[in-house]
Amino acid sequence: MNAFMKLIFTSDFFYSIFRVTTPLLFASMGAVLSDVAGVPNIALEGMMLIAAFAGMYFSYVFNSALMGLLFAVLFAVAAAAVMAFFTLYYKTNIILGGIAINSLASGGTIFFLYLVAHDKGTSVSLASKVLPNINIPLIGDIPILGPVISGHNVLTYVAVLAVLFTWYLLKKTPLGYHLRAVGEKKEAADSVGISVIKTQTIALLLSGLMCGFGGAFMSMGYVSWFSRDMISGRGWIALAAEAMGMQHPLGTAATSLLFGVADALSNAVATLGWPSDLVKTIPYCATLAGLAIFSIRAYRKNKNA
Amino acid sequence: MSRERSFNMIRTAVSMLVAILVAFVIILIVSDQPVESIKIFLVMPFSSGSYLGNIVETAVPLIFSGLAMAVMFKANLFNLGGEGIFFIAGAVGSFVAIWPKFPSVLAPLAAIVVGALVGMVVMMVPGGLKAKYGANEMVTSLMMNNILLGVGLYLLNNLLRDPGMASLVSYKYRKKALLANIVPGTRIHAGFLIAVLCAVLVYLFMYKSKWGYEIRMTGNNAKFASYSGINVAKVILIVHMVAGAIAGAGGIIECIGLHKRFEWTALPGYGFDGAMIAMLAGNNPLGVIGAAFFVSYLRIGADLVNRSSDIPTEMIAILQSIIILLISAERFLHKYRQRWIEKGEKK
Numbered sequence: 001m002n003a004f005m006k007l008i009f010t011s012d013f014f015y016s017i018f019r020v021t022t023p024l025l026f027a028s029m030g031a032v033l034s035d036v037a038g039v040p041n042i043a044l045e046g047m048m049l050i051a052a053f054a055g056m057y058f059s060y061v062f063n064s065a066l067m068g069l070l071f072a073v074l075f076a077v078a079a080a081a082v083m084a085f086f087t088l089y090y091k092t093n094i095i096l097g098g099i100a101i102n103s104l105a106s107g108g109t110i111f112f113l114y115l116v117a118h119d120k121g122t123s124v125s126l127a128s129k130v131l132p133n134i135n136i137p138l139i140g141d142i143p144i145l146g147p148v149i150s151g152h153n154v155l156t157y158v159a160v161l162a163v164l165f166t167w168y169l170l171k172k173t174p175l176g177y178h179l180r181a182v183g184e185k186k187e188a189a190d191s192v193g194i195s196v197i198k199t200q201t202i203a204l205l206l207s208g209l210m211c212g213f214g215g216a217f218m219s220m221g222y223v224s225w226f227s228r229d230m231i232s233g234r235g236w237i238a239l240a241a242e243a244m245g246m247q248h249p250l251g252t253a254a255t256s257l258l259f260g261v262a263d264a265l266s267n268a269v270a271t272l273g274w275p276s277d278l279v280k281t282i283p284y285c286a287t288l289a290g291l292a293i294f295s296i297r298a299y300r301k302n303k304n305a
Numbered sequence: 306m307s308r309e310r311s312f313n314m315i316r317t318a319v320s321m322l323v324a325i326l327v328a329f330v331i332i333l334i335v336s337d338q339p340v341e342s343i344k345i346f347l348v349m350p351f352s353s354g355s356y357l358g359n360i361v362e363t364a365v366p367l368i369f370s371g372l373a374m375a376v377m378f379k380a381n382l383f384n385l386g387g388e389g390i391f392f393i394a395g396a397v398g399s400f401v402a403i404w405p406k407f408p409s410v411l412a413p414l415a416a417i418v419v420g421a422l423v424g425m426v427v428m429m430v431p432g433g434l435k436a437k438y439g440a441n442e443m444v445t446s447l448m449m450n451n452i453l454l455g456v457g458l459y460l461l462n463n464l465l466r467d468p469g470m471a472s473l474v475s476y477k478y479r480k481k482a483l484l485a486n487i488v489p490g491t492r493i494h495a496g497f498l499i500a501v502l503c504a505v506l507v508y509l510f511m512y513k514s515k516w517g518y519e520i521r522m523t524g525n526n527a528k529f530a531s532y533s534g535i536n537v538a539k540v541i542l543i544v545h546m547v548a549g550a551i552a553g554a555g556g557i558i559e560c561i562g563l564h565k566r567f568e569w570t571a572l573p574g575y576g577f578d579g580a581m582i583a584m585l586a587g588n589n590p591l592g593v594i595g596a597a598f599f600v601s602y603l604r605i606g607a608d609l610v611n612r613s614s615d616i617p618t619e620m621i622a623i624l625q626s627i628i629i630l631l632i633s634a635e636r637f638l639h640k641y642r643q644r645w646i647e648k649g650e651k652k
Contacts, residue, residue, distance in 0.1 A: 042443065090634035095383050095443070096584070100629035103577045107622015114617040115335065236447045243441060277462060281455035288430075288448040295440035 045235025051215025080208025358491025369555025424553020432545025
C-alpha cells in the first residue's frame with residue numbers, strides 16, 4: 001500500500017492524468033456536440049482510429065507533423081460526412097451507421113497499414129512525426145505544480161480549449177441554440193425555419209472534427225506510431241462520460257477527467273507487479289461502475305419525482 | 306410473400322452485389338494481376354472440397370453470433386457484447402474440456418453447457434442494468450468486452466497455460482471432449498449441426514412461443530408493448546439470457562470444434578460480424594444460416610486472394626461496412642420500392 005501511495009502522490013502521476021485524459025476530452029466533446037443535436041454519434045471510436053492512422057501516415061509522407069494533424073482532422077471529418085450522408089439523407093439507423101463506421105475503421109486501418117507498412121500490427125517501420133510538447137514559461141518553473149501542467153503535448157492544451165469552445169458554442173452562439181433546439185424537438189425547430197438536416201450535419205461534422213484531434217493525439221503525441229485498434233475503447237468511455245456529464249460540456253469534461261484518473265492509475269500500478277491482464281481492465285471497470293451508478297441514481301430520481 | 310418483403314430481399318441482394326463490386330474495385334487498384342485475383346476471389350472458394358469445407362467451418366461461429374445479434378436486434382436492443390462472451394465462454398469452457406473425465410458424448414456436451422451458462426450469466430450484467438435502470442446496453446456491453454478479455458487472459462496465463470509450449474496456449478483438450486468430424490477430408494465438425502439446430506430452435510422460439518411474441522412486440526414498440534401488459538424489463542432480461550447462451554455456446558464450440566487447445570489471445574471479432582449477418586438475414590434466425598454462408602464465402606475468397614496477391618483479408622471489413630450502411634438505409638432504392646409495391650397492387 002505504501003508503494004502504491006508513493007506512486008500516486010508524484011508530479012509524474014498527475015502529469016499522466018492530463019496526458020491520458022486528452023483523447024477522452026476530445027471524444028467526449030464530440031459526443032456532446034452530436035448528442036445535443038439529437039444525432040448520437042457512436043462512431044467516435046472509429047473516427048479517432050481513422051484520424052490516428054491518417055495522422056501517422058501523412059506526417060510520414062509529408063515529413064511534417066502539421067500536415068499529419070491536418071489530414072487526421074480531414075479524414076475524421078470525412079468519416080463523419082459519410083455517416084451524416086447515410087444517416088440523414090439515406091435514413092440509415094444512426095446506431096447501425098455508427099457500427100458500420102467503427103467496423104470500417106477497425107478493419108480498414110489494418111488494411112491500409114498493411115499496404116503502406118507491410119505489417120498488420122504497428123507502423124513503427126514508418127518514420128512518422130509527433131506534435132511538439134510545449135513548455136509554458138514562468139508556470140513551468142513553479143515547483144510541483146509546474147511539472148504537472150507544463151510540458152504537455154500541444155494537443156493537450158487544445159483539448160482544454162476544445163472544452164471551452166464547446167461550452168461557448170452551445171451556450172452563447174446562434175448555432176449552439178439551433179443545435180440544442182433541433183435536439184430538443186426537431187419538429188418545433190423545423191417549424192421556426194431551422195433546417196434540421198443541415199444542423200444535424202453540422203453537429204456530426206463538428207463531432208468528427210473533435211475526433212480528428214483526439215485521434216491525431218493518439219498516434220502523434222501519446223505514442224509516436226499507429227497500432228491496430230489503438231483507441232482501445234476510449235471512444236466508448238467518452239460516450240459514458242458524456243451520459244454521466246448530462247450532455248453539459250463542463251460536466252462531461254469533469255467525468256472524462258475521472259475516467260482519465262482511472263486510466264492513469266491502471267498505467268501506474270502496472271509497475272507494481274499486479275497481474276497486468278486485470279490491471280488493464282481498470283478503466284473499463286471504472287466506466288462500467290460509473291455508468292451503473294449513474295443509471296441507478298437517475299432511475300431513483302425519476303421514480304421519486 | 307408480400308411485395309414489400311420481396312422488395313427487401315431485392316435490396317439485400319443489391320447491397321451484396323455492391324459490396325462485391327467494391328471488392329473488385331479494391332482488387333483492381335491494389336493487385337498486380339487484377340483479373341486473376343478477381344477470378345480467385347469469386348470462383349476459387351468453390352473449386353475444391355477442402356475450400357468448401359473451409360466455408361462451412363468458418364460459417365459455424367458466424368451462425369452463432371448472427372443468431373445472438375438477431376435476437377437482440379429483434380427486441381431493438383443494441384448489445385455488442387457477443388465478442389467478449391465468445392472469448393470468456395471459450396476460456397471457461399476450456400476448463401471442462403481439459404480436466405474432468407466425462408464419458409464420450411457427455412464431455413463436449415458438458416463443455417458446451419458450461420460455455421452457454423457462462424454467456425448467460427455474463428450477459429445478465431448489461432441486461433440487468435438495462436432492464437432495471439435503463440443503462441445504455443451498447444456502452445456497458447462494450448466495456449464488458451474489454452473486461453472479459455482481461456479476465457480471460459488472466460485465466461489463460463495463470464491457470465490454463467501449458468508451460469511446455471512456447472506460445473501462449475492452454476493445455477491440450479481431452480480427445481473425448483473434442484467435437485467429432487462429420488465430413489472426412491475437411492475440418493467440418495459436429496458444431497455445424499448444432500448451429501443449424503440452434504437456428505431452428507431460435508426460429509421456433511421467436512415465432513412460435515409466447516416469449517418470442519413478447520420479444521417481437523417489445524422490439525416493434527416498447528411503449529405499446531408495455532401498455533398492453535407485457536413486462537418489458539422481463540423481456541429485456543430474457544433476450545439477454547438467450548443471446549448470451551447462444552454466443553457462449555458458439556464460443557466454446559469454436560474452441561473444441563476447430564482447435565486442440567484454447568488459443569485465443571485477443572477478442573476473436575465475431576461480435577461485429579454478427580451484427581452484419583443479422584442484418585443481412587433481416588433478423589430471421591433461419592436466414593442467419595444463409596447470411597453466415599455468404600460472409601464466410603467472402604472471407605474464404607479474400608483469404609485466397611490474400612495468399613496469391615498480397616491484398617490483406619481486412620478488405621472484408623470494408624465490404625461489411627458497406628453492406629451494413631446500404632441494407633439499413635431506408636431510402637436506398639426507395640424510388641423503386643414505391644413502383645414495385647404499386648405494381649403488385651394492380652395485379
